[in-house]
Amino acid sequence: MEISELEKQQESLVLQMGKVGDGTVKTDDGEEVSEGQIVQLVSFTLDDVSYGVDILSVHEILRIPQITRLPNCPFFIKGVINLRGNVIPVVDVRVRFGFQAAKMTEMSRIIVIEAESKQIGLLVDNVSSVIRIKDSNVDPPTVFIDGVSEEFIAGVGRLKDRLVVILNLQNVLYTDQEIEDKKNLQLLTSDRKRK
Amino acid sequence: MAYSLGEYQDIFLEEADDQLQELNSNLLELEQNPDDEDTINNIFRAAHSLKSSAGFVGLMDLSELAHKMENLLQGVRDKTMKITPEMVDLLFKCFDHINLVIGKVSQGEEPIVDLSGIIEEIGQMQGRSSLAAEEKKEEAATDTGSSMSENIPKTTFSGQEKRHLKRGVDEGLSCYELTIFIEPDAPMKWVKAQLILNNIKNIAQVVKTIPDEENLTDEAIRDVLKLIILTDEDLREIRSACDVDLVNRIDILKISMEKKDNKFFIRFGDKQILSVTQDEVVSAGNDEKESVNSESAVVSYADEEDDADISESETMSVDFSGYNDRRESGGISRNAPVLRTVKVSVDKLDDLLNNVGELVIANSGFFRLYEDLKKIQLGKNVTNEFKNRIEQMARIAKDLQSGIMKTRMVPIGQVFSRFHRLIRDVSKECGKNVQLVTRGEDTELDKKVIDVIGEPLMHMIRNSIDHGIETPDERKSLKKSEVATVTLSAHQGGNQIFVEVIDDGRGLDTEVIRAKAVEKGLVTADQAGNLDNNEIYNFIFHPGFSTAKKVTDVSGRGVGMNVVREVVQEMGGNITIESEQGMGTRFIMAFPLTLAIIPAIMVSVKDETYAIPLTDVIETINISHKDITTIEGHEVINLRGEILSLVRLSQFVGVPLAFENEEDIPVIVVGYSSRKIGLIVDALEGKLEIVIKSLETNFRTVEGLAGASILGDGSIALILDVSSMINKVINEQERMSPEEKMELIKKQEEHYHAMKALELDAESDVVAEKSEFSLPVQDEDGETVDHMQKDYRTSGEEAYQSDIGSLTLNKKDPVDDISDYNYVKDEASNKQSADSGISNMDDYSLLKENSDKGRENSDFNDLQSDIASDIEDYEEEIDKEKEDKEAVDGDTDEEKTVIDDETGRIQKSVSSVTDSDSLNEAVKAEDITSSLEAVDVFKNETLPVTGHPLGEADEKVKEALKNFKHELNSNMRSALSSGDPDEHIKKKLSLNEDDLAKIKLLANVGITQAADSLSKIIDKRVDMAIPDVRLVPASKILDIEKHDVQKYVSVYMPLIGDINGTVIFNLPENSAYSLVDDLYSLKTGKTSALDEDGISALKEITNITGSSVINAFSERTGLSILSQVPNLLHDSLEAAISKIADEQYNVSNDYALTMDTEFYYEDDRIVGHLLILPDVKSLRVLVDNLRDNG
Structure with a gap:
């Protein structure tokens, strides 16, 4: 795909995102399925692998604004940005997933998502498109994805020609240790409730 | 005068309105989903809050109604009752009644609404639909509530009484009928009645009492005491006379007499219900007017001679339906409460504040523009006019800003002050003796927090008094002071504001809570055993959790703490409990310092900008690299005699060290509580007003940061949290082992002693040795000189530090300490100026001088106790030193001036020595000696001499030190043997x-x-x-x-x-x-x-x-x-x-x-x-x- 074409696609993303509507929708594989059966993902590519974030959790997609570094924070926190008066942390997704950090380019974007009622910015190399997948084509995360901790994988979507790793970024702000602590805590409390 | 509930009326009305709305909407929902526990809980909570606040402003009837509603709902919550349409109807009816009362109050009218009917209905409903046994106590209360009106005896007058009345009225006295309702449960009612009677007799003539005065027994009184009195006091006085413990209500009827057709009519005016907890009283004037109105009953005939009884008109008890009619007929319409406050959503204020913040920032741009304009010389008039306008605008912007700020920030004192009354009432109810202490009333909190904090505080105080605090007897047996204390305190710490409720009661009983938690099925017994105290305390926040053995009016339903936590969390705060069994409990609420514009100093390291809240900044100073000393890896400087730890901001925020100036390093001295540190930054960027944005909203707390702020250009500056920075530094220092600390102290002492020794040693050979150790100065270039200087400086400072110490130790008299301290302070400032101003040679001499002074100070004290014996020795020495001095005279010019100064000083001293007597001379002599020594040392040190390495010099220094100590000891011994001079x-x-x-x-x-x-x-x-x-x-x-x-x-x-x-x-x-x-x-x-x-x-x-x-x-x-x-x-x-x-x-x-x-x-x-x-x-x-x- 030409870069200019990609850019155009990105611009129109916001429009596409809103276009969830009437009755049946075409998946990216061309299947016609009813609206309830479809998963829509905002997708981006890291090192040749496609990743997708559920469109319902995505607030908006930004070009890179000025990022203020946050001291004394986990290494994958790129900093904070000013989003219309809100101070929002930005996670460098590459670093968080254990890839080599890369330079920001013209193509770099920040995907603003909402997790645990917090707004979080995800710094990604690019945002390619919105992908529609039939939910029956989404498998549980059995496939081992190189590098990415299974913590963040909600499932794998099968398209005709490729796979899309569907991400669950509820815990993207936390370090691995913190995530573990959190889980233990939940286990403990749910244990209590059961008894 | 309009009817008023006092200063909290507005707050009450606002709250009550909200609660009513919540009740209504929740009840509607409940009708749809009768089994929704959340909805029941919500209604329950709203009723509970309403009860509390109504009781608080003195609307006892309303409070009682809410209490009954709560009882009803309790049944539903406990699943002992079912929601029926009748019940919902009844609850709606209750809301209407409450609405009516609130409406009346908001219109400035007295809320005379008889709620007993509806209260009784609730009672009946409870009886009917109760599936299990009801709380007997409540039932009893309901009964008395409904039967109260029947208890009121009729008022009748005998002829004699009527004559008495007429005489009184003729004399211009007012006549009132007082109906006093005594708490049904109160013990020894007749004592209370007697008390009231006595009080009244002080201010009025009592015409009649019902029951008879001779007959004031418990049985006869039956909760109601009636008095007919003649008085010229106003209602307020009467009220306070009747305001005795456990009096529920006081009704006052004005009785007037009219003559018509040679007959006297006794006319009863409108009833005025004076609740004892009510501050305001309707003026008597209203009565007169009302009594003419058709509504007030005109009663009675009977002339002077007629012995027929005059029956009392029924005091007006207004039926709800009656009001309804009137409302519909347009008589009184229920308007929304007319308030002088406007509720504005905080979001709107936020926006406004943001904008104003930016206005202020934008405005500062104009000043830069003005500076530029000045340069291009447009003519003075234009630029001046421009400047005037800017300043005007800046002023307005500032006013605007502070105005909006003020709307948001409110001192918590106004919330605290509400509780004096509550504490008094609740402690009385519970039969406990409690005093309220408030601290930090000036602490300002965001309006949003202030608005909601009252309710949680109220719950916590009630809990503390009801559960936490022991009865006076218990306290006595525990050897605690009989008066218990509940403390409300507020303070700011770091980026949080803490509000605490502290009681010195019995503390939380972990065992009871544990048991209750198991009983309620929240944990298994096994699990409960493993929980630590904090986890156990947290159970009390669980809905419906109460360990109280009985449910009282005050607390025990287990709603309170649930509400408290909910409210606190809603405000982004959290609540923690500290408790010590037998010692008391402390509830700590921590609220974030949300939205507030604060002045801050902007600093930069590398290319990053940080803001330091101005409140944390003590001063900004410039230091030069050589001022910095390293002790145990920590950089410190001496700031006017105080050792100040330094933190490099670049290091703290983790950016590589920027190029550092040798001179003019900006340091911001910041303090938190009594501690302070110096922050080394790259540059100061000026002062700015900033808006704090919490990082927690979208992220979390970050160590060392209080938040972020968005600057005028849209960029983000991070705000440093000084308290956490200081804590970090202090932690690091405390991590040092005792050995390390000893080492540190030893090192400091060595510095000190080395300095001492250098000055003290007058022996020429030692001086010669010393000159040798200054050799490296010559060998290496500038740096070493610097190093030496630094050494001297530090040791001088430390010597001087120790001087302060020794002064304080030596002196017993505080006055001396103070004056000495002042003296020392002067020294310090002298020193400071010396440090900054002069370099190299001059620096040396000044340093010397300062050290001398410091030393004089301490030696002086030592010598004071020494009744001098060796004056002659010293005089000899003086001579010797003079010779030395002459020798010195031959040196370079620069040195000479210094030495000349010294000489002048010495000569002056010598002259004064001759006037004084022995001890003074001794002291003087010592001074002179030391001055001369200083000169010597100085002279020798600056001379280029070749010789031995440093190690040897060190030994010499130690030797000198030993000599000095020896000398000092012998001096002290002689002083001791001669005894305290005062004594003889x-x-x-x-x-x-x-x-x-x-x-x-x-x-x-x-x-x-x-x-x-x-x-x-x-x-x-x-x-x-x-x-x-x-x-x-x-x-x-x-x-x-x-x-x-x-x-x-x-x-x-x-x-x-x-x-x-x-x-x-x-x-x-x-x-x-x-x-x-x-x-x-x-x-x-x-x-x-x-x-x-x-x-x-x-x-x-x-x-x-x-x-x-x-x-x-x-x-x-x-x-x-x-x-x-x-x-x-x-x-x-x-x-x-x-x-x-x-x-x-x-x-x-x-x-x-x-x-x-x-x-x-x-x-x-x-x-x-x-x-x-x-x-x-x-x-x-x-x-x-x-x-x-x-």
């Missing part, structure tokens, strides 16, 4: 401690009066130090005065008569000048020399001040003391005092009593000090006289 003086004068104490008292009185008159003359507040009264050898008078090179104006005034002596007022030269300025109302700083006017003014001041001392003395002792014309000396203090002492104390007088004090202006600037020296004979007279007078 006392013996000689046959004075005892008692005498001295009396003299001290006398001095206190006299000098206080002096300070008083001084402050009157100069029309400024004058503070004084506690007079230092001492018996000293005459030679030591001078010792009391501090060695000071400063020039003084000393005005002395001889005393004659029964007491001879002198009063001396010593003013530092500058202070004397400014005093003259003050007296002649000249511009400060105008006087720079004393002319005739100045002299006479100072003399006059001394005259007045001194005379007030003398007068005080005369008054106390009955002695006649006269003062003579004051004289003035303008010289150094030493010279002046020795001259005066010479006049007064010839050689034959061995001892002197000195009374010495210092006067200060309000700002701690010294005015001068007053010294009173009675001569020895007079001292005898004084003492004898004091003894005689007891």
Whole structure:
């Protein structure tokens, strides 16, 4: 795909995102399925692998604004940005997933998502498109994805020609240790409730 | 006068309105989903809150109604009752009643609404639909509630009573019928009745009591006491007379008499329900008007002779339906409460504040523009006009900003003050003795927090009193003070505001809570065993969790803490509990310092900008690299005698070290509570008003950051959290092992001693050695010199530090400490200037001088106790040193000037030595010696000499140190063997401690009066130090005065008569000048020399001040003391005092009593000090006289 074409696609993303509507929708594989059966993902590519974030959790997609570094924070926190008066942390997704950090380019974007009622910015190399997948084509995360901790994988979507790793970024702000602590805590409390 | 519930009416109305709305909407929902527990809980909570707040403002009926509703809902919640349509109807009806009451109150009317009907209905409903046994107590309460009106006996008058009434009314007295409702459960009602009766009799004539006065027994009273009284007091007085413990309600009816057709009518006015908890009373005027209205019942016939009973009209009990009609007919419409406050959504305020913040920032851009405009020279008029406009705009922007700020930030005091009343009432209800202490009332919280914090606080206080605090008897047996304390405190710490409720009660019982948690099925018994205290405490926040054995009106339903936590969390805060069994409980609510504009200092490291809240900043200083000393890997500087830890901001935020200047490194001294550190930054960017944005909203707390702020250009600056930074630094330091600490101390001591030794050692060979160790200076380039300098500087500073220590240790008298400390402070500032100003050679000499001074100070004290023995030795030494000095004279010019200075000083000292007696000389001699030594050291050090490495020098230094210690020890021994100098003086004068104490008292009185008159003359507040009264050898008078090179104006005034002596007022030269300025109302700083006017003014001041001392003395002792014309000396203090002492104390007088004090202006600037020296004979007279007078 030409870069200019990609850019155009990105611009129109916001429009596409809103276009969830009437009755049946075409998946990216061309299947016609009813609206309830479809998963829509905002997708981006890291090192040749496609990743997708559920469109319902995505607030908006930004070009890179000025990022203020946050001291004394986990290494994958790129900093904070000013989003219309809100101070929002930005996670460098590459670093968080254990890839080599890369330079920001013209193509770099920040995907603003909402997790645990917090707004979080995800710094990604690019945002390619919105992908529609039939939910029956989404498998549980059995496939081992190189590098990415299974913590963040909600499932794998099968398209005709490729796979899309569907991400669950509820815990993207936390370090691995913190995530573990959190889980233990939940286990403990749910244990209590059961008894 | 409109009806009012007092100052909290507005708050109550607002809250009640909200709660009603919530109740209504929730009830509608409940109708749809009768089994939704959340909805039931919500309704329950709203009813509970309503109950509390209604009770709080004194609307007891309403509170009771809410209580009944709560009971009803409790049944539903406990699943002992089912929601039926009837019940929902009834609840809606209740809401309507509540609405009616609130409506009336908001219109400024008295809410006379009879709620007993509806309350009874609830009772019945509860009876009908109850599936299980009801709480008996509640039922009983309901019964009494409904039957109350039937208990009121009818009012009848006998002929005699009627005559009494008429007579009273004719005399112009007002006649009232009082109906007093006593709490049904109250014990010994007749005592209360009697009490009320007695109170009333003090202010009124009692015409009739029902039941009869002779018949005041518990059975007869049946909760209601009726009094017919004649009085000229107003209702308020009557109310307070009746306001006895456990009185529920007071109804007052005005009774008037009208003559018509030769008959008297007794007319009953409208009922006024005076709840005892109500502050405001409807004025009596209303009654008259009302009584003419058709609605008020006009009763009775009966002329004077008629013995027929006059029956009472039913006091107006307004039926709800009646109101409804009136409302519909347009009589009274239920308007929304008319409030003087407007509720604005905080979001709107946020936006506004953001905008204003940006306006202020944008405005600062104009100033830059103005600076640029000035450069292009548009003509003064234009630029000036431009500047004026900018300033005007800036002012308006500031006002706007502070205005909006004010709307948001509210001191918590207004919330706290509400609770005095609550505590009083609740503690009474619970039969406990509790006092409320509030702290930090000025702490400002966001309005949003203030608005909601009242309710949680109320719950917590109620809980504390009801559950936490023991009964007075229990407390007594526990040896606690009988009056328990509940403390409300608020303070800001870091980026949070803490609000605490603290009680000194029995503390939380973890076992009970544990058991209850198991019982409620929240945890299994096994799990419960493993929980720690905090986890257990957290159970009390669980909905429906209560360990109270019985449900009371106050608490115990387990709603409270649930609500508390919900509210606190809603405000982004959290609540924690600390409890110690038997000691009390502390609930700590921490709220974030949300939205607030704060002034901050902007700093930068590398290319990052950080904001430091101005409130945390103590000062900003510039230091140079060589000021920094490293102790145990921590960088410190000496800031005016204080060791200040340094933190490099770049290191803290983790950016690589920027290029560092050698000089002018900006350091921000920041403090949190009593600790402070210096932050090294790359540059200061100026002051800015910033808006704090929490990082937690979208992220979390970050160590060292209080939040972020969005600047005018849209970029983000992070705000540093000074408290956490300081804690981090301190933690690091505390992590040091004791050994390391010892090491640190030892190192400091070594520095100190090395310095000491260098100065002390007068032996020429040692000096020679020392010169050797300055060799490296020559070998390496500049750096080493710097290093050496730094060493000297540090050790000098440390020596000086130790001096402070030794001073404090040596001295017992606080006054001395203070004055010494001041002296030391002066030294410090001298030093500071020396440090900054001068480099290299000059620096050396000044440093030396300072060190000398510091040393003098400590040595001086040592020597004071030494009644000198080796004066001759010293004199020899002086001679020797003089020779040395001559030798030195031959050196370079630069050195020479320094040495000349020293010489001048020495000569001066020598001259004064000749005047003083032995001890002084000793001291002087020591000074001179040391000065000369300094010169020597100096001389030698700057000479290029080749020699041995440093290690050897070190040994020499140690040796010198040993010598010094030895010398010091022997001095101290001799001082000890000769005993306390005061003792033998006392013996000689046959004075005892008692005498001295009396003299001290006398001095206190006299000098206080002096300070008083001084402050009157100069029309400024004058503070004084506690007079230092001492018996000293005459030679030591001078010792009391501090060695000071400063020039003084000393005005002395001889005393004659029964007491001879002198009063001396010593003013530092500058202070004397400014005093003259003050007296002649000249511009400060105008006087720079004393002319005739100045002299006479100072003399006059001394005259007045001194005379007030003398007068005080005369008054106390009955002695006649006269003062003579004051004289003035303008010289150094030493010279002046020795001259005066010479006049007064010839050689034959061995001892002197000195009374010495210092006067200060309000700002701690010294005015001068007053010294009173009675001569020895007079001292005898004084003492004898004091003894005689007891």
